[in-house]
Amino acid sequence: MTNGRVDTKNWIPNPEGTGVLKIDAPEVANFEDQVKLFQAGEKDEVEFLRFRLRQGVYGQRQPDRQMIRVKIPFGGLTADQMDVLGQAADKYAPLKKGHITTRENVQYHHVPLGETTDLLRMLGDAGLSTREACGNTVRNVVAAPSAGVSKDEVFDVTPYAAAYARYFLRHPTTQNMPRKSKTAFSSSEKDEAMVLMHDVGMVARIENGRRGFKIVLGGGLSTSPMMAQTLRDFVPVEDFIKHCEAALRVFNRQDEERKSIAKARIKFTIARLGIDKFRQMVDQELKLDWAKKEIDLESLMFVDDEESDARAVPSPGTPEHKDDPAFEDWKRTNVVAQRQDGFNMVYVRIERGDVYANQWSQLADVARKFAIGRARLDQQQNLVYRWVRTESLYDVYSALGLIGFSASGRETIRDVVTCPGTDSCKLGITSSMGLNKALGEVLDEMGEVDPLVEKMHIKASGCPNSCGQHHIASIGFHGAVMKGPGGQVPAYELFLGGRSTEAGGTKVGERVKARIPAKRAPEALKSILHTYSEHRKDGEDFSNFIERFGVNFFEEEFAKLKAEVGPLDRDNIQTYMDWGKTVVYKLERGEGECAV
Numbered sequence: 001m002t003n004g005r006v007d008t009k010n011w012i013p014n015p016e017g018t019g020v021l022k023i024d025a026p027e028v029a030n031f032e033d034q035v036k037l038f039q040a041g042e043k044d045e046v047e048f049l050r051f052r053l054r055q056g057v058y059g060q061r062q063p064d065r066q067m068i069r070v071k072i073p074f075g076g077l078t079a080d081q082m083d084v085l086g087q088a089a090d091k092y093a094p095l096k097k098g099h100i101t102t103r104e105n106v107q108y109h110h111v112p113l114g115e116t117t118d119l120l121r122m123l124g125d126a127g128l129s130t131r132e133a134c135g136n137t138v139r140n141v142v143a144a145p146s147a148g149v150s151k152d153e154v155f156d157v158t159p160y161a162a163a164y165a166r167y168f169l170r171h172p173t174t175q176n177m178p179r180k181s182k183t184a185f186s187s188s189e190k191d192e193a194m195v196l197m198h199d200v201g202m203v204a205r206i207e208n209g210r211r212g213f214k215i216v217l218g219g220g221l222s223t224s225p226m227m228a229q230t231l232r233d234f235v236p237v238e239d240f241i242k243h244c245e246a247a248l249r250v251f252n253r254q255d256e257e258r259k260s261i262a263k264a265r266i267k268f269t270i271a272r273l274g275i276d277k278f279r280q281m282v283d284q285e286l287k288l289d290w291a292k293k294e295i296d297l298e299s300l301m302f303v304d305d306e307e308s309d310a311r312a313v314p315s316p317g318t319p320e321h322k323d324d325p326a327f328e329d330w331k332r333t334n335v336v337a338q339r340q341d342g343f344n345m346v347y348v349r350i351e352r353g354d355v356y357a358n359q360w361s362q363l364a365d366v367a368r369k370f371a372i373g374r375a376r377l378d379q380q381q382n383l384v385y386r387w388v389r390t391e392s393l394y395d396v397y398s399a400l401g402l403i404g405f406s407a408s409g410r411e412t413i414r415d416v417v418t419c420p421g422t423d424s425c426k427l428g429i430t431s432s433m434g435l436n437k438a439l440g441e442v443l444d445e446m447g448e449v450d451p452l453v454e455k456m457h458i459k460a461s462g463c464p465n466s467c468g469q470h471h472i473a474s475i476g477f478h479g480a481v482m483k484g485p486g487g488q489v490p491a492y493e494l495f496l497g498g499r500s501t502e503a504g505g506t507k508v509g510e511r512v513k514a515r516i517p518a519k520r521a522p523e524a525l526k527s528i529l530h531t532y533s534e535h536r537k538d539g540e541d542f543s544n545f546i547e548r549f550g551v552n553f554f555e556e557e558f559a560k561l562k563a564e565v566g567p568l569d570r571d572n573i574q575t576y577m578d579w580g581k582t583v584v585y586k587l588e589r590g591e592g593e594c595a596v
Contacts, residue, residue: 019081019127020073020162020302021169027131028124031055032117039114049593054137054175056130057116059593060109061426066116068092068108069133070123073165073302074143074158074185075104075377075384079364082375084126086360092119098360100353102417102469103182104142104377105133109424131169134593136177138168138248143185144192145376145384146345148306149338153187154204155211160237161185162302164202167241167295173249178257179264181248182220194379195219196227196506197472199266200244205234212236217247217278218270221466225508226267229275231282241295246285250278309372310343310387317391318398327397330408335393338386346371346385346396347410352418352436353381362403370396379469380501381417382410411501413456414443417469421462421479422578426590430479430490430518432462434579442522453529456542457500460492463589471508472498474542475528481587482515486568490518490578490585496528496554497546507543512551514558517565519575527557 034051037043049059058067070085077085085106089098092115093108101107111119120130133140141161148156164183168174174181183200184193195201195216202213212234219228235243247266251257256272257264270278285291334347348363355363363383367375370392371385378384388396400406409415416439419425421432439458459473470476476495481488494516498509516524531553536545566572568584576584 018078019129020076020165021071021127021129021131022166023124023127023129024131024170025124027055028117028120031120035113035117050135050176053135053593054132055120056133057113058134059426060424061422061428061588061590062110062424064113065110065424066113067424068111068116068119068130069101070098070106070108070128070130071133071140071165072104072106072128072377073141074147074161075145076158076304077375077377079367079373079375081126081128082360082364082367084122084128085355086357086364088119088122089355089360090357091122093357096357097354098357099420100350100355100377100381100383102379102381102419102467103140104379105140106377107420109420129169132174136175136180138165138171138174138181138183141165141183141185142193142379144187145347145378145386146192146336147185147187149340149343149345149386150187150192151337151339152190153339154206155187157185157187157202157204159301159303160202160213160240163297163300164241164244166300166302168245168248171245173245173252177248177252178254178269179261179266181251181266183244191505192501194472194500194506197221197225197469198228200247201228202240207234210236213240215240215243215247218267218275220265220267221469221471221508222265223262223464224267225466225471226271227506227508228267229270231275231279238295238297241297241300242286242291243282246282246291247278249285249290250281304374306372306374306387307340310340313372317389317393318395326406326408327394330397330406331393333408333412334410340387342390343386344388344390344393346388346393347378348383348385348400348405349407349410349415350382350405351407351440352416352433355383359403359405363405366396366399366403369399380411380415382415409454411457412454413449413458413474414440415457416440416443417457417459417473419461419467422588425462425467425592427465427592428462428479429481429587429589430462430492431578431580432460432468432477432479434581435460435477435492435518435521438522438579439525442525449529450533452536452539452541453533455502457502458525459500464493465592469500470498471495472500472506473509474498475525476509477521480515481585482517482562482565484517484565484568484576486566486572486576488585488587489565489576491515492518492521492524494524494554494558496551497543499543502541502543504543509543510546510551512554512558514555514562516558516561517575518578520561520564524558524561528554
């Protein structure tokens with residue numbers, strides 16, 4: 001630091017070596033011991049569950065099967081790490097895939113508890129950590145994949161996001177808070193990281209030549225969506241972690257929030273106290289002795305001089321094929337020019353967020369050849385290459401085509417986002433992954449759509465908890481159940497007119513007070529798009545259309561779909577089955593572990 005400014009010229013390379021987060025080998029060995037004790041019946045179940053969650057090991061609806069969540073701070077991966085993610089999927093995931101989440105994590109499902117330690121060791125050797133990916137902790141810290149290369153950014157937030165993640169990992173204050181804390185960093189007011197829907201959010205700003213952050217608190221979705229409120233309009237970068245720690249310390253002491261796990265996030269604390277009162281409590285906290293100790297921010301930084309690596313390697317490339325309309329469409333939707341002249345971000349649309357074992361290594365090879373051996377994940381469940389030279393774009397497109405990942409339409413209506421739903425989650429009500437496939441097929445059948453429809457987003461969650469971020473979609477589905485003449489019917493409720501990364505900022509959509517059978521969701525989607533196309537004003541985007549048009553019309557239309565549910569017989573049996581399932585639906589929902 002010099003005169004309150006971060007001296008970026010003297011940053012040193014990543015001190016942790018292979019990864020952003022510190023891997024603690026004895027910690028993994030202790031986890032192995034605790035697993036053995038639990039399996040031998042010598043460990044209390046609830047105590048072990050809390051311990052297991054802090055290691056990133058989460059129970060599934062399938063007995064003795066675990067979901068392993070790998071934290072990827074700011075979504076950053078190396079090609080070598082991608083190779084290991086593929087090896088782990090092949091060896092430990094029965095479905096041979098890793099799932100990219102809306103929190104820039106990678107998850108493995110259906111892993112037997114006895115094999116989890118070996119998986120954690122494999123990941124740790126590659127610098128990949130699962131520590132505090134679950135539980136009432138500071139979860140994975142996200143940032144937009146454009147951080148460092150965006151034309152709009154104030155400054156690159158990557159080193160600061162890493163510093164935040166490192167500082168709070170294993171921090172005594174954040175091991176058992178009333179509930180989890182999700183954090184996002186945005187490089188500009190454009191807010192591609194959607195900080196307003198996070199418990200803690202940082203927006204890059206510069207005042208009087210000093211780098212700093214606007215700090216917001218109290219965002220979150222789930223069953224009570226709220227947008228974050230401003231704690232500070234500007235805090236210099238050297239002080240931002242201390243301000244965040246003060247806020248988390250205040251939150252950690254709230255006995256009121258510990259009374260009900262359903263209302264225990266920091267958003268409820270701020271709603272109860274008010275942001276002004278909470279700010280006063282933070283100010284008082286900052287006067288205590290702990291806050292007098294200086295935080296060595298520069299030692300926490302993750303510094304990776306990507307630009308030097310990129311400019312050092314020429315890339316002749318193949319001339320672009322102007323007569324290839326599929327390539328031109330892919331380039332239009334999946335390629336974004338960086339602020340560094342001659343370089344581009346290439347977005348790889350990952351269907352349903354699933355990458356199979358062999359595909360991880362193939363994607364790694366593309367990264368090595370065209371993207372300086374690196375990639376990032378985003379909150380749309382996609383993978384992003386940076387530093388791709390313009391003359392290499394056709395080669396990248398061709399290489400992705402061989403893997404099965406050359407589809408256009410990233411962050412368009414076709415780029416449908418979903419959580420795993422009943423495929424693995426204890427809280428799942430419906431098969432959101434099956435719905436994703438069904439909606440995708442409908443959209444493919446529609447072919448080319450007009451630009452206003454194309455820029456819409458569809459997101460779906462298998463329950464109201466919004467892991468698929470359905471609240472902030474143009475069209476958001478969340479799993480529900482309804483009663484038909486022949487029994488239970490898998491169903492969805494909808495939110496319309498939300499926004500995530502679109503212009504205008506993050507916004508929660510308006511709930512449609514009606515439920516539709518899951519198998520009628522494609523019909524409902526067509527109805528929404530037709531109504532919008534018929535009744536919108538010239539140039540009116542969908543969010544503004546819903547504000548003006550309202551949702552009463554859709555409530556009436558969806559009520560008709562519900563009324564058409566017939567008896568459970570040969571003609572109607574499909575209505576009583578969920579997408580991708582071959583048995584009659586029955587609601588089976590266990591106790592979730594997020595708040596344990």
